[in-house]
Amino acid sequence: MPDIFINPPEEKKEPETLSPREKHKAPGHIHNPLAAYSYLPDKVNFETREREEKVILLLRQHPITLLPKAALAALMILAPSILSIFPIFSFLPSNFQLITVLGWYLFTTAFVLESFLTWFFNVYILTDERIVDIDFANLIYKEVSDANIDKIQDVTYKMGGAIRTVFNYGDVLIQTASEVPNFEFLAVPKPDEVAKILQDLRIEEEQEKLEGRIR
Amino acid sequence: MESIPLLGISIWTIAKIFASIAFLIYIVFAAVVVRQVQLMTDTLEVGFELALKMLALGHLIFAAIVFLTALIIL
Numbered sequence: 001m002p003d004i005f006i007n008p009p010e011e012k013k014e015p016e017t018l019s020p021r022e023k024h025k026a027p028g029h030i031h032n033p034l035a036a037y038s039y040l041p042d043k044v045n046f047e048t049r050e051r052e053e054k055v056i057l058l059l060r061q062h063p064i065t066l067l068p069k070a071a072l073a074a075l076m077i078l079a080p081s082i083l084s085i086f087p088i089f090s091f092l093p094s095n096f097q098l099i100t101v102l103g104w105y106l107f108t109t110a111f112v113l114e115s116f117l118t119w120f121f122n123v124y125i126l127t128d129e130r131i132v133d134i135d136f137a138n139l140i141y142k143e144v145s146d147a148n149i150d151k152i153q154d155v156t157y158k159m160g161g162a163i164r165t166v167f168n169y170g171d172v173l174i175q176t177a178s179e180v181p182n183f184e185f186l187a188v189p190k191p192d193e194v195a196k197i198l199q200d201l202r203i204e205e206e207q208e209k210l211e212g213r214i215r
Numbered sequence: 216m217e218s219i220p221l222l223g224i225s226i227w228t229i230a231k232i233f234a235s236i237a238f239l240i241y242i243v244f245a246a247v248v249v250r251q252v253q254l255m256t257d258t259l260e261v262g263f264e265l266a267l268k269m270l271a272l273g274h275l276i277f278a279a280i281v282f283l284t285a286l287i288i289l
Contacts (some may be wrong), residue, residue, distance in 0.1 A: 002261045033262045041259060044260065044261050044262075045260040095288045096227070096286065096289065099234060099285050099288070099289060102284060106277065109277060110274070113248065113270065113274055114248075117248075117251075121258070121259060134258065140251060140252075143256065185283070197224065
């Protein structure tokens with residue numbers, strides 16, 4: 001029996017893309033690789049990223065959270081000079097004193113490096129398809145969790161305390177129906193904007209579902 | 216120079232051996248950091264990889280220099 005009407009195959013539209021000029025004008029778009037809040041970052045790539053997947057947002061803990069460790073590091077750097085006033089190592093021969101100071105600076109370097117790397121590589125990534133949480137608890141342990149945008153059930157953000165209000169950072173808590181039920185973006189800058197972007201992504205995903213544009 | 220009775224070994228010789236072993240262990244740790252930075256940059260790329268690798272390598276070289284210095288001057 002001949003077909004009376006055949007529905008034309010729906011064209012698979014690419015997700016809306018911004019031109020490079022528009023992208024560079026977007027608020028929150030910066031080129032600093034150390035930024036804690038980077039909207040539409042240029043060079044971000046991660047292990048499990050799919051070819052067409054676009055990174056929308058890269059987040060780290062606010063740099064102010066590094067302040068206690070930075071203060072401790074400064075004290076550790078100054079410690080040999082301060083301790084030289086009190087001759088507590090005077091019982092050691094001079095060559096041992098030198099090696100003790102060198103060993104101390106080695107230990108300080110390790111502390112600074114470990115603190116920086118842990119901060120730098122603990123990131124939260126929002127793509128147009130999912131949220132990714134990359135955790136480096138220490139130098140020899142990593143955990144990567146992700147959940148699809150359409151699995152997000154609830155987004156809560158909270159900011160409390162004087163320092164968090166002044167520096168505009170807080171926690172974003174995401175409940176999902178995926179294997180990892182809770183994602184916690186801790187101490188991230190602009191949590192209200194993060195929640196808004198998540199909301200927009202969820203609406204867009206719903207729209208894609210309705211239009212049958214799911215990848 | 217103080218020495219341990221019976222053995223007749225200087226206490227500073229023993230201290231030198233312990234310090235050298237500690238710095239040797241530290242070099243192993245610094246090498247693990249270099250490897251770990253490599254793995255981390257494979258997991259996440261943000262355009263800052265070269266600087267991080269140089270930082271980790273510099274740390275390893277610093278550890279090796281301190282170890283050699285300890286061997287020479289102690």
